[in-house]
Amino acid sequence: METKAFDELFALLRENKLAELRNRLCEMNVVDIAEFLEENEPERMMLIFRILPKDISADVFSYLDSDYQTHIVNAATDKELTTLVDDLYLDDAVDFLEEVPANVVKRVLAHTDSETRALINSFLQYPDNSAGSIMTIEMVELHDRLTVDEAIKVIRETGVDKETIYTCYCINDNRKLIGTIPLRRLILSKGTDKVRDIMDDDEQLIYVNTLEDQEEVADIARKYDLLSVPVVDNEKRLVGIITIDDIVDIIEEENTEDLEKMALLHPSDNEYLKTGVFALAKNRIIWLLILMVSATFTGKIIENYENMLSAIAGLTACIPMLMDTGGNSGNQTSTLVIRGLALGEIEIKDYFKVLWKEFRVSLICGGILAAANIARMFVVGSAGGLSVFLVVSGAMFFAVVVAKAIGCTLPILAKLVHLDPALMAGPMITTIVDAVTLIIYFALASIFLL
């Protein structure tokens, strides 16, 4: 559907029917207009951006990738720039300024009035990923002594510039947040009711501080099914709100970060295709080096047993399989535990419950794997005889049991000492489980085969 629609738009552009193009664009969703813009050559993009009506161009701008935003800012006249920044929601303006080069920031700030500039600067100073850095100030504030009719009048008069009007925030004379009221309740209430009497107050009031981590904000919004979360300063004065569309983005961002940590990648905010080769290499090399050096342990263990490995045929050949099976078993467990911790389904106090469960699961999995392995070794005609097969299967059984214990212990231990449990995923588990597996394997081999 979209591709066809774009084709028609390109045709209008080729035939220079700009008035008709403008009409067609005005009927489209701003997200789609942004997508269409990004399909064009830079100069042509600016041409199209200029024919957009003022009331939608800022919206379209906020959905463009930062590369395209930079291009538009560079191509815009001073006057266009001033209008654009004025029309952007403050949180979109801050988002955009955080992504673009410093010279673009400078030029944009030079073309905003001093009040907006001060506001933007104060936003840019909140720590990365704090509630303050992602909030918007375009919310509806209602004084608690208003009636419902008066409140609706206020919304009608001021609402058009607000990012959301669906949750209104009730403040007292000191601008302190004292309650919230959904627009829904205002619409459905009697016009003479007092806002104060129908708002959610006290115990129901949910808010975050400007310095709260964005992950915490997302957790609260998800838990309470909120459309927006109010942000207050240390005196509980309302300073902004965070809307659900930004919260959805935070959730995806946090999920990406967890995944990256689980692969022992240094988390990065940038899209893969836009990240340079050196930046990508830098994000990866530290942990690769640490893990490689840690593998010295497995090397030393094998060196100690080299005579035994040379003497008994078939022992060496099974090392990769044992290590992989142990690593995979531990990885499955740690993944489940890390995700459970992230979603709040597992807590530190559940450790022994988890360990007991994993122990029983590992007996089942280890038993099946050990039996299947003996069968496998017979079928493919592995080197060594039945006694070797039995030692390998025995080592596999214990490796699975130990791997699952390590896989559930390390993430919970990390949480206990306030490290990110996500670090205790596959690669980290594998490195530790490898060493333990080899120790078990060689111990069994020494006892039963020498």
Add this chain to the structure above:
Amino acid sequence: METKAFDELFALLRENKLAELRNRLCEMNVVDIAEFLEENEPERMMLIFRILPKDISADVFSYLDSDYQTHIVNAATDKELTTLVDDLYLDDAVDFLEEVPANVVKRVLAHTDSETRALINSFLQYPDNSAGSIMTIEMVELHDRLTVDEAIKVIRETGVDKETIYTCYCINDNRKLIGTIPLRRLILSKGTDKVRDIMDDDEQLIYVNTLEDQEEVADIARKYDLLSVPVVDNEKRLVGIITIDDIVDIIEEENTEDLEKMALLHPSDNEYLKTGVFALAKNRIIWLLILMVSATFTGKIIENYENMLSAIAGLTACIPMLMDTGGNSGNQTSTLVIRGLALGEIEIKDYFKVLWKEFRVSLICGGILAAANIARMFVVGSAGGLSVFLVVSGAMFFAVVVAKAIGCTLPILAKLVHLDPALMAGPMITTIVDAVTLIIYFALASIFLL
């Protein structure tokens, strides 16, 4: 804060001050009430549930875990049950019925009127994870010929039972969805304007079919920043909506599923602590078995070179380190590519761009790792001499290069043949990279050390 509040509630309960407890509960958020209920013994939970006012008890019920819901249904009288099901939003009722045992479903359906029963039954028949199975029918429908004032009157009269009133859906005489209008625009428009003239129609209309996958629904909501997504049947008649709170849940669910697949776990909808030991073992054993059997390749490769490994000291000891480093390198790449594919940042057509990028990254990472490895082997006094060290480092370099190529190729290839790219993560990559690494290692050793 919450713990303290709960302490006071428990105290009221102990002193049997039920009226005061009720008042306190009424001031609390329904999510917190549900949390408090779950902290109580089953019999006491029912006692508290019964003192809740009717208008909030159904809401509280929808936030309870399915175990607790089952308990309440079992303990409820027939009359209580009828009231409860009537007060639940239809999507919450369906969610709940999908989770509880069959006998509970039977008893609940027996106590609903025939219209609701037919409706619930039709919902239960939508495929798992389809838009139809998660939608609600409590939306505001506006006829397109209404004026703004008439529309607001309709919302005032019917809105109280609707799950959201913030986006209203415009239908024509055939119940076909022809547009949407945000409540915001109704509130801010002139009372005499026609709904038809101010609604978003045609090209801006975003909707999904009842059979659409929930992941697709979440992608659309995220892309267009929607508060709710309309669901239509094959004749484009409006049959329901999916609200943002459910979409947030879907996003987390899909992320969990991806993570589970990446660890080669069979995805499961149930919380970890509530899943039985046998179910957990079943979700894990298949892939563990497949990967174990696949490791036969690495075993065979080593068997072929056992004489060389016995003859040259130090070669065997480096096998785990080489395999792990290759696996970790491939895992980093595949994680980034899988996530990029899931978020739409990487597409199949970007393959050569990704491969070229990964090739350059792998040269840097492989080079640094190889150099560091020689230093490490000297420092820890590894077995073998300089020539062995050089062969190990050379193999490491090539292993990293190949691993990163495999790590970006397999997920994109999976996408191309309509498999889930998430399957091509750590464990799968490791198994393949292990075999390739060993082949490179032994080839280099044969050439330079024999």
